[in-house]
Amino acid sequence: MKKHTQDIYFTGYVTVLIKGDRPELFFNQLVQEKVLVWDIVKKDNQTCEAKIRKQDISKLRMKRRGTGYKVQFRAKHGFPFLFTSILHKKPLLLGIFISILSIFLLSNTVWKIDIKGVSPELEHQIETQLDEYGVRLGAFKLTLGAPVDIQQRLLQDIPELLWIGVQEKGTTYALEGVPKTIVKEKEEPGPRHLVAKKKGVIVDMFVSEGVPQVGIHDYVEPGDVLVSGLIGKEPPVATEKEEAEKPEDTRKQVAATGNVIARTWYNVSVSVPLKETYTVLSGNQETKYAAQFGENFRVPFWGFGDSGYKDAQEQTSTRYLRFLRWKLPLGVTKTSEYERVSKQVKRTKEEARAQAVKLAKQDLQLQIGKESDIISQKILHETVENGKVKLILYFQVNEDIATSQPLSQGD
């Protein structure tokens, strides 16, 4: 029985007052029309009060026609009426709207930027750089790039950073940086020799500690001792007789330090094609914005039409709106198209050769490090094969060939 009235609050119901001669008989007719009537009370001889559902009001009106009964609506109950009554209270509605809007705005605002793991100076630098990108306290997050982009730009713009992690935690940006120059306490090197790591002819030596074992213009092989870490007179070679009373090694052990610059040689082979096609970004780009609904559906609202690029590289990033701590299935998608142009280069043999030499030099410099100098170069061999110029080059390089080798303790 109660079943009928349980969900009635959600559909809404009204209290009606029926006036007329023997009003209860009117309900008899209503009930025949499958109208649900409850809580019928007789007020006096001429009036009856009852409750009916909201959707039955029209049936009640139809039934009433021509009967002479009078119907008065007294009270409205239930959610639909509550809803409409709220709708009529403009200030309340406005207040609700404003509060939701402000929560929404605040949820999409940057409230905190947390930078960890870097020195104060670097932190300041990161902050100013972030400010330049628009990432600052109070910024609206939708307009900012994705964390990955910020990370890449930071790494590009601040050379002191080895790595930086950018994480978006709700309204906070958490950055964790690793500076490139980690000032490590220098370990006091133990007693050691300096030995050659590759063969070459010594051109210059600078020894701050230890005994040089080689001179300028000496040819050394890998493993040769360049600077000895043992200072003092070498004990005489023990004869068999003296074996028992072998004199003690009185030499002082030090950590040999210094630079030994030697001329070394490299053979490098390179090949450069005479004809080459490669693609580059022309620098033309077009950016489009679209409203994102859910995962797959988007409606463009800024930047329509085809970009007209024959070949393009596309980059899309989607930012979702947030409400408190939830990500809404609603956001903005930014699509950038970069025009790609393929370029063809034709080289003469001379140009190709020059290019090859340049390439080989660059390669070699990378291999031997910044401190080393390339002294001279010579083309040993040159062939043109399958549209490619192939060179074998000979380089003379001045570089530091010293590497440390600890003195063995046992001896």
Place this chain on the structure above:
Amino acid sequence: MKKWQQRIGNWFTEHLDMPADVVLELPRITTIGHFHAYIENHRGLILFSDNELRLRLNTGFLLITGESFVLKVMLPEEILLEGKMKEFKFIES
């Protein structure tokens, strides 16, 4: 014809233990104490007021008297009456 039906119905209820209200289309009245009365299988409301309820039955009328009556639920053939009941009276027509 109607009498004949009733005789068969009577036989059913007596010999086969069928519920009388179903077989004979008689009203079934359930009361809980004196404050709830649930009447099924009535044939229409004739009179309702604060202290009286009159219903048409197949074979006459049912008169309930009492105080502060409220019809809690009203359906075509069912009525749930709430109030303080004093008297149930069957009137043969």
